[in-house]
Amino acid sequence: MTNNTQSILDHLAADHDAATQRLRDLLTIPSVSTDPAYAGDVKRAADWIEHDLKQLGFETRQIAEGGHPAVIARSTDAMVGDASAPRVLFYGHYDVQPPDPLELWTTPPFEPAVRDGKVYARGACDDKGQVMTFIEAVRAYLANGHRLPCHVTLLVEGEEECGSVTLPEVLDQHADLLEADLCVISDTSMWEGKEGATPAITYALRGLVYFDLKLHGPSRDLHSGVYGGTLANPANLIARVMGKLLDDDNRVTIPGFYDEVAALNDEERADWQALGFDEAQYLGDVGAQPFGEAGYSTLERRWARPSCDVNGLYGGYMGEGAKTVIPSFAGAKVSFRIPANMDPRKLAAAFEQWIRKHDVGGCRWEITQHGEAFPVATPTDSPWVAAASRAIESVVGRAPALMREGATIPVVADFKTKLGLDTLLIGFGLNSDNIHSPDEHFALDRFLLGCQCHAALLDSLASAN
């Protein structure tokens, strides 16, 4: 680490309260991308990001290919110290998950509150907080009159939580704006082993296939006494079909489902063993016990095996008490997380075929797909990974963990196929941050750690290539 970099890290520590206030300001915007009712707020969040980056000197624009806008910001040559330095494309998202169930939040999800050194709000960690770690690192260079060690492009999109539907089109149409040498993303977690949390570089992600299935039966809700037993009830039948998705060994029953799952090798199994995964804490923290595909450990199920979750059930009478109806329809939200080398398109087709083969007594399926993402597995022996490891070690005093992640960042596969970029996933979240849940939060000391790691990373990457 250069003296220059050390002064940047010091500046970040001194400016931490102001950075926190900027994050809280962004967190007040309810940029829920999946629900059309929030479209105006999503746009406001894009404007906020663009305005902030423009103020720092970036050339900015918003690009929408039919969906919520993506903010693209490129550093000018004048902002960068060494013209021959590599260009880093930082990717993040400013949209957030829906905040429901609202009644389980201690404070309202879009009124960010600091308690016990943590900021609580929807998006505090996923991903507004993590996006701001990078922006604050850039700000620290520029605010002190320094120039950036690398060329920097930011791509901050607004559709990650609803499947990044139009982002591939943005990448296709604006590849020139996005040319870079590598991509950096902060939307993952630190490694939490038995010896505490440590920054990590994540080298593989599961992909995603998500469906909304609606089974339509009678033309109206019917009295279950008058009609019960004589016709197909879509709630019974959707339960029957969903219930057959997993067998008694919790293996998915769709034919060919596991055919292309990459097998774990002994070396990777040994590396994971060395990470000191604390299963008791991981599951115990959420009141659960191990349960999943027979023949695999919890960590293997999480990182290297596919999963199949019913994310929601709805239909018929859902209120208090009793209503004796045969519902005219029932629905299920169903998703799969898929490790390398599963193909989400093949799975989507096989799933739909599997759904339709069941006898549903004349009921009619309405099948809507929401999102589809390839899994990712990036090489762990590249100079970029080495540079990132050095940078993180310079800040925290020890080497980062090399890990996988069970979750999905759809764009990572697209960066590889469309832009030819490998991605460094360096995140500062914890599993206990309640992302996608009530009381989502981000610890302010990890927020600072993220800012400092990114500052060191920019310095380290400048000399990596």
Next chain:
Amino acid sequence: MTNNTQSILDHLAADHDAATQRLRDLLTIPSVSTDPAYAGDVKRAADWIEHDLKQLGFETRQIAEGGHPAVIARSTDAMVGDASAPRVLFYGHYDVQPPDPLELWTTPPFEPAVRDGKVYARGACDDKGQVMTFIEAVRAYLANGHRLPCHVTLLVEGEEECGSVTLPEVLDQHADLLEADLCVISDTSMWEGKEGATPAITYALRGLVYFDLKLHGPSRDLHSGVYGGTLANPANLIARVMGKLLDDDNRVTIPGFYDEVAALNDEERADWQALGFDEAQYLGDVGAQPFGEAGYSTLERRWARPSCDVNGLYGGYMGEGAKTVIPSFAGAKVSFRIPANMDPRKLAAAFEQWIRKHDVGGCRWEITQHGEAFPVATPTDSPWVAAASRAIESVVGRAPALMREGATIPVVADFKTKLGLDTLLIGFGLNSDNIHSPDEHFALDRFLLGCQCHAALLDSLASAN
């Protein structure tokens, strides 16, 4: 039919518009008993009924044994022509089903509208409209200065749509007020065969067992990427369990479920054959095809076989689009319709035992029972049935059909066991009245027919015993 009775029937026809207006007035009250938010409206409907009967000269009171009040009204001796005439206990209910989904109503459910000779409102048929057929018959006698042919007691309760939870206690505590010679109920349908609709006497009802099942999993909603595949998802598991309720022959899999179901004899099968059931219309009207327990006809499934319906599913993300959560809980509303001689208490116990035997990976069941009713089968060769048949024939010119009903009127079994009363079920609904559904309605000509049949019935019963 006496001349006296004919003049009453004529009066009912002349007073029909005023009677319709009275019904519409009652229908404006949203007396939804299952939802505590409507408790005040439920009370208002009780007050309306009580006020109307008090004005006619009845001795009235409201009785609540911890639930919504029941209105009890007894004729005084001065109101009845022959002191030795039998006493008829008329039972009905003033509470209604929830009106949702509201968006599917053509006009608001509690703003009764007349279109094409039908009044549209929640409760138009079930059961406010049918209750008013009897009250109008009584009013017709009294309004003309006549006296009633029978002693009359009315019991109009407010909890039928939520399982008549406290009514057994009302019967136990106030048996003296309710003593009578037989019970009459109008909460059933006319028979609709291939030759049109005809008034009917219903001699058997299915009972009911209703459960709300909630399966609790993780302590909060979880990110399905971070946790998917490693722990029990209550939405997957409740689907799996609900999906196993019926086998591929649509037979309920709970052990012993069918042991006590009364077998149909050949005579009853032949009688039903003669009714000319129009399966194509019955199912076609609601866009369905035959689907149910293997080995039985649609009419047999409806009247003489048990059914098992999932009445609602809920949990996880139920909104638009996608949310990738593992829900902390998922729920199902499940009910059984049970023909003679099934015992709802034995079934409830067997069902709960069956539920708990499944492996749900450490998730926890919260099991709430809503309502429990015995099935009913009353003798068809009694003098009351003969008198009722004569009365109906005198109004409509042909004998009524003798039929069963798939639905449940819980109190009928209680009248037998607690008060020793057989019940005449004479209803004027049609299956197409959309009871329990949007656009519930009651044809005004059937409303008049009901009023006239009840007037003739009171006359006929006076000489039956």
